[in-house]
Amino acid sequence: NAGVTQTPKFRVLKTGQSMTLLCAQDMNHEYMYWYRQDPGMGLRLIHYSVGEGTTAKGEVPDGYNVSRLKKQNFLLGLESAAPSQTSVYFCASSWSGTSGETQYFGPGTRLLVL
Amino acid sequence: KQEVTQIPAALSVPEGENLVLNCSFTDSAIYNLQWFRQDPGKGLTSLLLIQSSQREQTSGRLNASLDKSSGRSTLYIAASQPGDSATYLCAVPRSNDYKLSFGAGTTVTVRA
Numbered sequence: 347n348a349g350v351t352q353t354p355k356f357r358v359l360k361t362g363q364s365m366t367l368l369c370a371q372d373m374n375h376e377y378m379y380w381y382r383q384d385p386g387m388g389l390r391l392i393h394y395s396v397g398e399g400t401t402a403k404g405e406v407p408d409g410y411n412v413s414r415l416k417k418q419n420f421l422l423g424l425e426s427a428a429p430s431q432t433s434v435y436f437c438a439s440s441w442s443g444t445s446g447e448t449q450y451f452g453p454g455t456r457l458l459v460l
Numbered sequence: 461k462q463e464v465t466q467i468p469a470a471l472s473v474p475e476g477e478n479l480v481l482n483c484s485f486t487d488s489a490i491y492n493l494q495w496f497r498q499d500p501g502k503g504l505t506s507l508l509l510i511q512s513s514q515r516e517q518t519s520g521r522l523n524a525s526l527d528k529s530s531g532r533s534t535l536y537i538a539a540s541q542p543g544d545s546a547t548y549l550c551a552v553p554r555s556n557d558y559k560l561s562f563g564a565g566t567t568v569t570v571r572a
Contacts, residue, residue, distance in 0.1 A: 386469070386564050387564055388464065388549065388561075388562035388563050388564040388565065389504075389549070389560075389562040390562075394559065404559065405559075436503055436504070438504075448494065448506040449506070449560070450506075451503035451505070452503050453502055454501070454502070454503055
Protein backbone atom coordinates (compact mmCIF):
# COMPACT_ATOMS: atom_id res chain seq x y z
CA ASN A 347 0.00 0.00 0.00
CA ALA A 348 1.52 3.28 -1.12
CA GLY A 349 -1.20 5.27 0.69
CA VAL A 350 -1.46 8.81 -0.67
CA THR A 351 1.13 9.91 -3.22
CA GLN A 352 1.69 13.32 -4.79
CA THR A 353 3.41 14.36 -8.00
CA PRO A 354 5.62 16.37 -8.36
CA LYS A 355 7.50 16.83 -5.09
CA PHE A 356 8.81 20.26 -6.01
CA ARG A 357 8.18 22.73 -8.80
CA VAL A 358 9.23 26.24 -9.75
CA LEU A 359 6.87 28.26 -11.93
CA LYS A 360 6.97 31.72 -13.42
CA THR A 361 4.03 34.04 -12.89
CA GLY A 362 1.29 33.26 -15.39
CA GLN A 363 2.34 29.67 -16.07
CA SER A 364 -0.03 26.80 -15.49
CA MET A 365 0.45 23.42 -13.93
CA THR A 366 -1.38 20.42 -12.51
CA LEU A 367 -0.66 18.66 -9.25
CA LEU A 368 -1.61 15.00 -9.10
CA CYS A 369 -2.78 13.13 -6.04
CA ALA A 370 -3.34 9.40 -6.04
CA GLN A 371 -4.60 7.08 -3.30
CA ASP A 372 -4.80 3.31 -3.29
CA MET A 373 -7.05 2.89 -0.25
CA ASN A 374 -10.36 3.10 -2.14
CA HIS A 375 -11.30 6.24 -0.21
CA GLU A 376 -14.35 8.19 -1.28
CA TYR A 377 -13.29 11.58 0.05
CA MET A 378 -10.27 13.51 -1.12
CA TYR A 379 -8.96 16.96 -0.19
CA TRP A 380 -6.44 19.56 -1.27
CA TYR A 381 -4.86 21.82 1.38
CA ARG A 382 -2.21 24.49 1.28
CA GLN A 383 0.16 25.14 4.14
CA ASP A 384 1.75 28.54 4.65
CA PRO A 385 4.12 29.60 7.45
CA GLY A 386 2.28 30.48 10.64
CA MET A 387 -1.15 29.76 9.17
CA GLY A 388 -1.72 26.05 9.44
CA LEU A 389 -3.42 24.08 6.68
CA ARG A 390 -6.30 25.59 4.74
CA LEU A 391 -8.72 23.62 2.61
CA ILE A 392 -8.71 24.57 -1.08
CA HIS A 393 -11.12 22.08 -2.68
CA TYR A 394 -12.47 18.68 -1.82
CA SER A 395 -14.36 15.79 -3.38
CA VAL A 396 -16.94 13.49 -1.83
CA GLY A 397 -16.74 10.90 -4.61
CA GLU A 398 -15.77 10.23 -8.20
CA GLY A 399 -17.01 12.97 -10.49
CA THR A 400 -17.72 15.45 -7.68
CA THR A 401 -15.83 18.52 -6.48
CA ALA A 402 -16.59 21.35 -4.06
CA LYS A 403 -14.97 24.56 -2.88
CA GLY A 404 -13.18 24.79 0.40
CA GLU A 405 -11.93 27.76 2.36
CA VAL A 406 -9.51 29.24 -0.21
CA PRO A 407 -10.58 28.07 -3.72
CA ASP A 408 -9.77 31.17 -5.79
CA GLY A 409 -7.16 30.61 -8.49
CA TYR A 410 -7.46 26.83 -8.37
CA ASN A 411 -9.51 24.21 -10.19
CA VAL A 412 -9.87 20.51 -9.48
CA SER A 413 -11.09 17.35 -11.14
CA ARG A 414 -11.93 13.85 -9.90
CA LEU A 415 -12.42 11.78 -13.03
CA LYS A 416 -11.25 8.59 -11.33
CA LYS A 417 -11.93 7.61 -7.76
CA GLN A 418 -8.25 7.16 -6.96
CA ASN A 419 -7.05 10.46 -8.45
CA PHE A 420 -7.64 14.09 -7.49
CA LEU A 421 -6.03 16.79 -9.63
CA LEU A 422 -5.36 20.36 -8.60
CA GLY A 423 -4.81 22.88 -11.38
CA LEU A 424 -3.37 26.36 -11.40
CA GLU A 425 -4.36 28.08 -14.63
CA SER A 426 -2.26 31.23 -14.17
CA ALA A 427 0.13 30.97 -11.27
CA ALA A 428 0.71 33.94 -8.98
CA PRO A 429 3.44 34.51 -6.36
CA SER A 430 0.71 34.31 -3.68
CA GLN A 431 0.30 30.66 -4.61
CA THR A 432 3.80 29.84 -3.41
CA SER A 433 3.08 27.26 -0.75
CA VAL A 434 3.25 23.61 0.21
CA TYR A 435 0.27 21.67 -1.10
CA PHE A 436 -1.03 18.58 0.65
CA CYS A 437 -3.52 16.06 -0.59
CA ALA A 438 -5.49 13.90 1.84
CA SER A 439 -8.13 11.21 1.66
CA SER A 440 -10.61 9.47 3.94
CA TRP A 441 -13.15 6.65 3.76
CA SER A 442 -16.16 8.86 4.24
CA GLY A 443 -17.20 12.24 5.53
CA THR A 444 -17.74 11.10 9.08
CA SER A 445 -16.22 13.75 11.32
CA GLY A 446 -14.66 11.16 13.58
CA GLU A 447 -12.55 9.69 10.83
CA THR A 448 -8.87 10.27 10.23
CA GLN A 449 -7.66 11.82 7.02
CA TYR A 450 -4.53 10.32 5.45
CA PHE A 451 -2.07 12.79 4.02
CA GLY A 452 0.40 12.70 1.16
CA PRO A 453 4.01 13.96 1.50
CA GLY A 454 3.28 17.34 -0.07
CA THR A 455 4.30 19.34 -3.14
CA ARG A 456 6.43 22.44 -2.67
CA LEU A 457 5.55 25.10 -5.22
CA LEU A 458 7.53 28.27 -5.79
CA VAL A 459 6.05 30.91 -8.08
CA LEU A 460 8.49 33.57 -9.22
CA LYS B 461 -16.01 30.34 12.11
CA GLN B 462 -13.79 27.98 14.05
CA GLU B 463 -10.40 29.45 14.98
CA VAL B 464 -7.69 27.13 16.24
CA THR B 465 -4.64 28.46 18.07
CA GLN B 466 -1.50 26.68 19.21
CA ILE B 467 0.87 28.25 21.69
CA PRO B 468 3.84 28.24 21.80
CA ALA B 469 4.86 28.23 18.15
CA ALA B 470 8.15 26.56 19.04
CA LEU B 471 9.55 24.64 21.98
CA SER B 472 13.01 23.28 22.77
CA VAL B 473 13.59 20.84 25.63
CA PRO B 474 16.36 18.51 26.79
CA GLU B 475 15.88 14.80 26.26
CA GLY B 476 13.86 13.15 28.99
CA GLU B 477 11.75 16.17 29.84
CA ASN B 478 7.97 15.92 29.51
CA LEU B 479 6.37 17.95 26.74
CA VAL B 480 3.12 19.90 27.08
CA LEU B 481 1.55 21.25 23.90
CA ASN B 482 -1.53 23.43 23.92
CA CYS B 483 -4.40 23.84 21.49
CA SER B 484 -7.36 26.19 21.88
CA PHE B 485 -10.47 26.57 19.73
CA THR B 486 -13.18 29.21 19.67
CA ASP B 487 -16.30 27.13 19.00
CA SER B 488 -16.77 24.57 21.76
CA ALA B 489 -19.45 22.67 19.82
CA ILE B 490 -16.93 20.26 18.33
CA TYR B 491 -17.41 16.59 17.45
CA ASN B 492 -13.80 15.61 18.00
CA LEU B 493 -10.25 16.91 17.99
CA GLN B 494 -7.23 15.37 16.33
CA TRP B 495 -3.52 15.72 16.95
CA PHE B 496 -1.15 15.26 14.01
CA ARG B 497 2.61 15.02 13.71
CA GLN B 498 4.48 16.53 10.77
CA ASP B 499 8.13 15.76 10.10
CA PRO B 500 10.19 18.20 7.99
CA GLY B 501 9.36 17.82 4.31
CA LYS B 502 6.75 15.19 5.05
CA GLY B 503 3.00 14.92 5.26
CA LEU B 504 0.87 14.72 8.39
CA THR B 505 0.41 11.60 10.46
CA SER B 506 -2.53 11.26 12.80
CA LEU B 507 -1.47 10.64 16.42
CA LEU B 508 -4.66 10.74 18.45
CA LEU B 509 -8.33 11.48 17.87
CA ILE B 510 -10.48 12.43 20.87
CA GLN B 511 -14.23 12.25 20.52
CA SER B 512 -16.25 15.05 22.06
CA SER B 513 -17.59 12.64 24.69
CA GLN B 514 -14.08 11.73 25.85
CA ARG B 515 -11.90 13.58 28.34
CA GLU B 516 -8.65 12.02 27.24
CA GLN B 517 -7.01 9.56 24.88
CA THR B 518 -3.72 7.73 25.32
CA SER B 519 -1.29 6.04 22.98
CA GLY B 520 2.03 4.92 24.40
CA ARG B 521 3.89 7.98 25.72
CA LEU B 522 1.26 10.30 24.30
CA ASN B 523 -1.76 11.52 26.20
CA ALA B 524 -4.25 14.06 24.90
CA SER B 525 -6.89 15.72 27.03
CA LEU B 526 -9.95 17.62 25.91
CA ASP B 527 -11.94 20.26 27.78
CA LYS B 528 -14.75 21.32 25.46
CA SER B 529 -16.25 23.86 27.80
CA SER B 530 -13.03 25.85 27.96
CA GLY B 531 -12.13 25.23 24.32
CA ARG B 532 -8.81 23.57 25.09
CA SER B 533 -6.85 20.43 24.39
CA THR B 534 -3.42 19.48 25.66
CA LEU B 535 -1.02 16.93 24.23
CA TYR B 536 1.42 15.45 26.75
CA ILE B 537 4.49 13.56 25.58
CA ALA B 538 6.24 11.76 28.40
CA ALA B 539 10.02 11.33 28.62
CA SER B 540 10.76 13.09 25.35
CA GLN B 541 13.31 11.68 22.89
CA PRO B 542 15.17 13.30 19.99
CA GLY B 543 12.90 11.31 17.67
CA ASP B 544 9.95 13.32 18.99
CA SER B 545 11.33 16.41 17.26
CA ALA B 546 8.64 17.47 14.78
CA THR B 547 5.78 19.89 14.34
CA TYR B 548 2.57 18.97 16.12
CA LEU B 549 -0.75 20.24 14.81
CA CYS B 550 -4.23 20.03 16.22
CA ALA B 551 -7.38 20.09 14.10
CA VAL B 552 -11.12 20.19 14.67
CA PRO B 553 -14.00 19.67 12.25
CA ARG B 554 -15.60 22.95 11.21
CA SER B 555 -19.05 21.80 12.21
CA ASN B 556 -20.69 18.42 11.86
CA ASP B 557 -18.71 17.52 8.80
CA TYR B 558 -15.27 16.40 7.78
CA LYS B 559 -13.70 19.72 6.83
CA LEU B 560 -10.94 20.40 9.32
CA SER B 561 -9.70 23.64 10.83
CA PHE B 562 -6.01 23.39 11.70
CA GLY B 563 -3.84 25.23 14.15
CA ALA B 564 -0.52 26.59 12.89
CA GLY B 565 1.37 23.98 14.90
CA THR B 566 4.04 23.83 17.58
CA THR B 567 7.54 22.93 16.40
CA VAL B 568 9.30 20.80 19.00
CA THR B 569 13.04 20.24 19.26
CA VAL B 570 14.30 17.66 21.73
CA ARG B 571 18.00 18.14 22.47
CA ALA B 572 20.13 15.06 23.08
